[in-house]
Amino acid sequence: xxxKITLYFAxxxxxxxxxxxxxxxxxxxxxxxxxxxxxxxxxxxxxDRIHFMLFGLEDELGGLVLTFYLAxxxxxxxxxxxxxxxxxxxxxxxxxxxxATMFIELFRALPHIMVIFWVFFALPVFFGVFFGIKVxxxxxxxxxxxxxxxxxxxxxxxxxxxxxxxxxxxxxxxKTLGMNSWQVFIHIILPQAYRRMIPSILSQFVSLFKDTSxxxxxGVVEFFRAATIxxxxxxxxxxxxxxxxxxxxxCAFTLSKIAGQLEKxxxxxxxx
Amino acid sequence: MAYEFDWTVLITYKQLLIDxxxxxxxxxxxxxFFSFLIGSLIGLLRVSGNFFLSxxxxxxxxxxRNIPLIVQMFFIYxxxxxxxxxxxxxxxxxxxxxENHNEFFSALIALITYTSTYIxxxxxxxxxxxxxxxxEAAKTIGMNYFQSMxxxxxxxxxxxxxxPITSQFLNLIKNSSLAMTIGVAELTFQTxxxxxxxxxxxxxxxxxxxxxxxxxxxxxxFMSIINKYALVKTQSEVGGTR
Amino acid sequence: MSKNIIEMKxxxxxxxxxxxxxxxxxxxxxxxIVVVCGPSGSGKSTMIRCINKxxxxxxxxxxxxxxxxxxxxxxxxxxxQKTGMxxxxxxxxxxxxxxxxxxxxxxxxKKMSKVDADKLGMKLLEKVKIPHQANKYPGELSGGQQQRxxxxxxxxxxxxxxxxxxxxxxxxxxxxxxVLDVMKSLAIENYTIVCxxxxxxxxxxxxxxxxxxxxxxxxxxxTPEEFFTNPQTKRAQxxxxxxxxx
Numbered sequence: 066x067x068x069k070i071t072l073y074f075a076x077x078x079x080x081x082x083x084x085x086x087x088x089x090x091x092x093x094x095x096x097x098x099x100x101x102x103x104x105x106x107x108x109x110x111x112x113d114r115i116h117f118m119l120f121g122l123e124d125e126l127g128g129l130v131l132t133f134y135l136a137x138x139x140x141x142x143x144x145x146x147x148x149x150x151x152x153x154x155x156x157x158x159x160x161x162x163x164x165a166t167m168f169i170e171l172f173r174a175l176p177h178i179m180v181i182f183w184v185f186f187a188l189p190v191f192f193g194v195f196f197g198i199k200v201x202x203x204x205x206x207x208x209x210x211x212x213x214x215x216x217x218x219x220x221x222x223x224x225x226x227x228x229x230x231x232x233x234x235x236x237x238x239x240k241t242l243g244m245n246s247w248q249v250f251i252h253i254i255l256p257q258a259y260r261r262m263i264p265s266i267l268s269q270f271v272s273l274f275k276d277t278s279x280x281x282x283x284g285v286v287e288f289f290r291a292a293t294i295x296x297x298x299x300x301x302x303x304x305x306x307x308x309x310x311x312x313x314x315x316c317a318f319t320l321s322k323i324a325g326q327l328e329k330x331x332x333x334x335x336x337x
Numbered sequence: 338m339a340y341e342f343d344w345t346v347l348i349t350y351k352q353l354l355i356d357x358x359x360x361x362x363x364x365x366x367x368x369x370f371f372s373f374l375i376g377s378l379i380g381l382l383r384v385s386g387n388f389f390l391s392x393x394x395x396x397x398x399x400x401x402r403n404i405p406l407i408v409q410m411f412f413i414y415x416x417x418x419x420x421x422x423x424x425x426x427x428x429x430x431x432x433x434x435x436e437n438h439n440e441f442f443s444a445l446i447a448l449i450t451y452t453s454t455y456i457x458x459x460x461x462x463x464x465x466x467x468x469x470x471x472x473e474a475a476k477t478i479g480m481n482y483f484q485s486m487x488x489x490x491x492x493x494x495x496x497x498x499x500x501p502i503t504s505q506f507l508n509l510i511k512n513s514s515l516a517m518t519i520g521v522a523e524l525t526f527q528t529x530x531x532x533x534x535x536x537x538x539x540x541x542x543x544x545x546x547x548x549x550x551x552x553x554x555x556x557x558x559f560m561s562i563i564n565k566y567a568l569v570k571t572q573s574e575v576g577g578t579r
Numbered sequence: 580m581s582k583n584i585i586e587m588k589x590x591x592x593x594x595x596x597x598x599x600x601x602x603x604x605x606x607x608x609x610x611x612i613v614v615v616c617g618p619s620g621s622g623k624s625t626m627i628r629c630i631n632k633x634x635x636x637x638x639x640x641x642x643x644x645x646x647x648x649x650x651x652x653x654x655x656x657x658x659x660q661k662t663g664m665x666x667x668x669x670x671x672x673x674x675x676x677x678x679x680x681x682x683x684x685x686x687x688x689k690k691m692s693k694v695d696a697d698k699l700g701m702k703l704l705e706k707v708k709i710p711h712q713a714n715k716y717p718g719e720l721s722g723g724q725q726q727r728x729x730x731x732x733x734x735x736x737x738x739x740x741x742x743x744x745x746x747x748x749x750x751x752x753x754x755x756x757x758v759l760d761v762m763k764s765l766a767i768e769n770y771t772i773v774c775x776x777x778x779x780x781x782x783x784x785x786x787x788x789x790x791x792x793x794x795x796x797x798x799x800x801x802t803p804e805e806f807f808t809n810p811q812t813k814r815a816q817x818x819x820x821x822x823x824x825x
Contacts, residue, residue: 067386067387067388070388071388074388085392088392088396089396092396100416100417101416101417171546174511174546174549174550174553175511175546175549176511176512176513176514176515176525176549177511177514178514178515178517178518178525179514179525179528179542179545179546179549182525182528182529182542183542186532186538187538187539187542190538190539275403275404275405275406276405278405278407278408279405279407279515281407281518282518289405289407289408293411296415302411302412302415302416303412303415303416306408306411306412306415306416307412309408309412310404310408310409310412313403313404313405313408314399314400314403314404317402317403317404318399318403321403
């Protein structure tokens with residue numbers, strides 16, 4: 066019986082999406098009626114407010130757009146940083162691997178929100194004390210730095226795992242062709258390792274996207290903070306936060322589905 | 338002007354640190370317990386073979402995983418008054434020494450829903466990675482679905498994904514820091530608290546970092562003890578001549 | 580006349596569009612030893628896996644000891660206690676000792692006491708000639724030993740009929756005989772056996788009936804003498820000639 070249903074819906078994908086859609090609307094509406102019967106989405110979600118939450122203020126980067134911006138910048142920087150750290154740790158060369166390991170383990174153990182606070186409050190102090198430079202950083206810059214710090218640590222571990230997953234035979238085969246260690250690394254090992262890492266890195270990106278909501282604590286006006294700012298004025302948290310939750314869900318869900326498709330493509334390549 | 342470290346503030350304000358640590362501990366222990374329970378249940382739903390149960394499980398996982406934890410905490414805390422809806426929470430909270438019930442339980446529930454999705458996925462992966470023959474053999478000797486799961490499939494699956502599950506528990510401990518945003522006086526909150534009282538943020542942050550490390554390393558150690566003594570053995574652990 | 584312990588009538592099975600079993604009519608009497616053989620993909624495994632409902636069938640009737648498998652009121656777990664199965668890849672429970680593998684069925688399903696179950700288990704281990712392995716884990720045993728444990732595990736449930744799904748196909752050649760010897764002893768003890776196998780020597784020696792399948796259908800059913808010396812159909816002849824030349 067179950068096999069038949071599963072097969073049926075696998076074939077009729079549009080019907081499946083419609084079924085899900087219907088279910089979700091029924092569940093959502095039931096929840097709203099039971100939990101918060103007086104919900105008034107219309108007055109909470111005016112055009113201006115939605116515009117603010119999605120785009121922020123005029124001539125300033127904010128809202129959901131800022132969320133994406135922050136996520137993209139952070140992932141690119143942490144990809145670079147994480148690669149360096151991951152390779153350093155994997156290399157086994159003590160001068161590189163010991164500091165890399167210390168960095169990675171430290172930033173993996175710390176709660177993200179602490180790192181964000183730390184960077185925002187402590188960095189100007191540090192620069193002032195140790196370098197005598199007066200540094201004022203904007204909340205956004207602090208956020209980017211903080212994200213880069215802890216995401217690099219996570220990506221470093223992904224890189225290390227990817228490098229470790231290459232069978233020893235690859236090294237040996239390349240060496241017998243007469244390549245030196247450097248060439249083996251660049252031409253044979255790294256390309257294969259990075260292909261294997263793609264799914265993990267993509268899922269780390271989705272994770273990062275969700276984590277952008279944390280910069281609330283230092284006042285960066287991205288999507289979540291924007292919503293709380295409005296909530297502090299009109300006190301309609303059920304409606305506003307439902308909206309926030311739905312938008313986050315749609316974005317993260319879509320991103321992870323895209324990641325899944327890319328992963329399938331990569332798998333095909335790897336196995337062909 | 339050099340920054341003079343003053344580590345004595347940690348001693349003066351040690352009660353704050355202790356309170357914060359205890360609060361984080363409470364969130365973590367209860368959170369870990371229930372997210373494991375619920376996560377395992379959802380994972381079992383997903384592999385049950387029943388289309389609708391599996392779909393329900395998928396809804397749960399996708400919904401609570403894709404919404405950021407802080408959003409979930411805010412949603413519960415600001416939209417509802419938990420102690421009005423669930424009065425037993427107040428007495429439960431009192432019994433574990435928690436005073437701000439609404440804040441604590443909003444954070445706790447969000448932590449549980451969020452983390453349970455990752456546990457559910459781990460459990461699902463563990464069960465699906467077992468050879469089908471295990472379930473078939475159990476059925477062949479007459480076991481029903483529940484017996485097969487309980488005696489044969491689940492023990493092996495949990496053993497296999499014990500590492501990822503441990504990671505998720507460690508994540509929960511770190512994520513408990515988000516509770517400070519809705520006013521729970523856990524460990525990260527205390528960093529800010531001490532800093533605002535003494536301007537010794539660096540010292541506070543160092544102490545708190547060490548305390549988090551103690552918590553995470555302790556949990557990882559505890560999980561490895563469970564692995565050694567309570568979980569079933571794998572082929573490689575049993576040894577032998579093969 | 581012995582009752583039919585298994586009766587399959589007009590069984591059809593489809594995997595989506597693929598017609599895996601075509602109008603199978605197959606019955607087994609109590610005490611019979613039936614060997615099912617044929618080229619790979621012929622549906623032999625599928626057919627015997629229908630008997631204990633590891634596979635579902637699309638239409639037809641299947642009665643095991645009189646119980647209709649399609650009837651929703653039938654307790655499939657009880658029916659499964661009557662049919663034992665020995666798998667190609669043994670499927671022992673790696674997290675339990677050899678003795679526990681054998682006793683878990685009697686203890687949990689038949690509600691036997693641990694003391695009685697352990698006694699039964701040791702008796703069966705002696706029967707398959709490996710009593711000293713009782714407290715080891717499956718990973719520590721050879722393939723042949725594991726398969727013998729699997730047979731003991733099946734016997735512990737005292738089934739009416741034992742189904743073998745290519746029991747020796749995953750074994751190294753030198754271990755095949757130890758398993759076949761155990762199976763032969765079961766045949767002598769008057770167990771009802773349905774065995775899918777490529778071991779034609781075993782079939783010749785022990786089978787009461789040979790069922791030859793190809794392309795999802797039963798092509799031919801003979802006694803072993805007839806099958807090996809005078810196969811009726813071309814398909815069977817082709818199959819036998821390939822086996823002999825192997």
